[in-house]
Amino acid sequence: MRYILYGVGAVGGVVAAALTEAGHEVLGIARGARLEALQANGLAFRSANGSRRYRLDLREAPSEIEFRPDDAILLLVKSQHTADALAALRDAGVDEQPIYCCQNGIANERTALRLFPNVHGVTVMLPAQFDALDEAVACCAPEFGVFDIGRAPSGADDDDRALAEALTPGGIRGYVDPAVMVSKYGKLILNLGNVVEAAVGRGAKTGPVAEILREEAKQVLAAAGIAWRDVGQDDPRRDLMRPAEVEGVTRSGTSSTQSLARGAGSIETDYLNGEIVLLARLHGVPAPANEAMCRLAARLVRKGSGPGGVRAAEVHAMVGLPPP
Numbered sequence: 328m329r330y331i332l333y334g335v336g337a338v339g340g341v342v343a344a345a346l347t348e349a350g351h352e353v354l355g356i357a358r359g360a361r362l363e364a365l366q367a368n369g370l371a372f373r374s375a376n377g378s379r380r381y382r383l384d385l386r387e388a389p390s391e392i393e394f395r396p397d398d399a400i401l402l403l404v405k406s407q408h409t410a411d412a413l414a415a416l417r418d419a420g421v422d423e424q425p426i427y428c429c430q431n432g433i434a435n436e437r438t439a440l441r442l443f444p445n446v447h448g449v450t451v452m453l454p455a456q457f458d459a460l461d462e463a464v465a466c467c468a469p470e471f472g473v474f475d476i477g478r479a480p481s482g483a484d485d486d487d488r489a490l491a492e493a494l495t496p497g498g499i500r501g502y503v504d505p506a507v508m509v510s511k512y513g514k515l516i517l518n519l520g521n522v523v524e525a526a527v528g529r530g531a532k533t534g535p536v537a538e539i540l541r542e543e544a545k546q547v548l549a550a551a552g553i554a555w556r557d558v559g560q561d562d563p564r565r566d567l568m569r570p571a572e573v574e575g576v577t578r579s580g581t582s583s584t585q586s587l588a589r590g591a592g593s594i595e596t597d598y599l600n601g602e603i604v605l606l607a608r609l610h611g612v613p614a615p616a617n618e619a620m621c622r623l624a625a626r627l628v629r630k631g632s633g634p635g636g637v638r639a640a641e642v643h644a645m646v647g648l649p650p651p
């Protein structure tokens with residue numbers, strides 16, 4: 328199987344390193360200054376085990392690729408970039424190849440299923456970042472991360488088993504999960520604090536505001552009749568991946584914080600907290616705290632704000648909490 332990695336950012340970079348290290352054929356799709364740096368220097372992969380540089384085969388767009396029946400496509404772009412990526416894949420002739428949504432949130436699978444028959448979900452438990460443009464950092468050890476892998480909306484097949492087996496030797500423990508979306512809803516609950524950290528700064532993703540967002544989300548999911556499974560710190564597999572020192576690297580925060588820090592011009596909040604807001608509206612229940620966080624994220628992007636510039640008291644007030 329050839330693995331096409333659509334998006335060679337933080338998580339995509341770690342996946343590229345893991346699959347390449349295990350001897351698999353990998354082709355990456357990247358863009359802009361990141362593509363130029365990766366082409367010029369290769370990928371500098373850093374982890375608790377040290378640093379290694381990998382030469383990657385890269386393209387700027389799917390139109391530059393001759394797709395094969397044995398390709399598996401891993402979507403590793405942020406959710407707000409999924410629709411464009413999928414359209415480009417279809418224009419380039421992709422049809423029945425498996426498409427793996429290796430992304431937070433649960434909206435990507437539905438978007439993919441509108442265009443493609445063979446869609447799979449992946450729960451990505453793998454904190455990663457890049458500071459230099461030619462870099463990818465895996466922030467946990469001894470495993471870089473844990474992936475739940477299965478078909479969307481449910482089931483599992485030989486391609487899922489092959490992907491789990493391909494990732495595991497390179498440091499990403501793959502688990503085939505026929506109820507992967509149940510796992511992904513659990514991960515969605517964890518990610519509701521991303522925007523709080525992006526706004527206020529480190530530590531806020533697990534504080535009292537995040538707790539309100541998560542409790543509200545659980546009520547909304549219950550009203551919508553949606554099952555979820557805890558994949559947080561009580562999941563015993565978390566022992567496989569503990570935050571680790573990586574020489575010369577300071578953890579920059581969640582993927583949403585990284586978007587603000589890079590001035591990316593967009594943030595994933597509408598697909599995280601916004602998913603809860605959407606479900607609440609569809610099912611006639613309130614979600615004022617998550618709504619407030621979507622407004623806050625839109626404001627931060629509109630103003631070009633960096634991470635950590637909002638006072639905690641302001642965010643507390645937005646969700647009805649007294650000042651900290």
Ligand SMILES: NC(=O)C1=CN([C@@H]2O[C@H](COP(=O)(O)OP(=O)(O)OC[C@H]3O[C@@H](n4cnc5c(N)ncnc54)[C@H](OP(=O)(O)O)[C@@H]3O)[C@@H](O)[C@H]2O)C=CC1
Binds near residue numbers: 333336411455581
């Ligand atoms: N980072 C983390 O620690 C974790 C992230 N996740 C999830 O994984 C997913 C990926 O996140 P992450 O790796 O952080 O994201 P990044 O922004 O680091 O990487 C995505 C990369 O894809 C590129 N890209 C987007 N659209 C295209 C396109 N059309 N063509 C070529 N390249 C494109 C982006 O470029 P550009 O910058 O120009 O947009 C960027 O380089 C998200 O859903 C995130 O929530 C899950 C767990 C942890």
Ligand SMILES: CC(C)(CO)C(=O)C(=O)O
Binds near residue numbers: 517
């Ligand atoms: C769990 C966490 C917060 C890891 O960084 C993540 O999923 C993200 O960054 O989006």
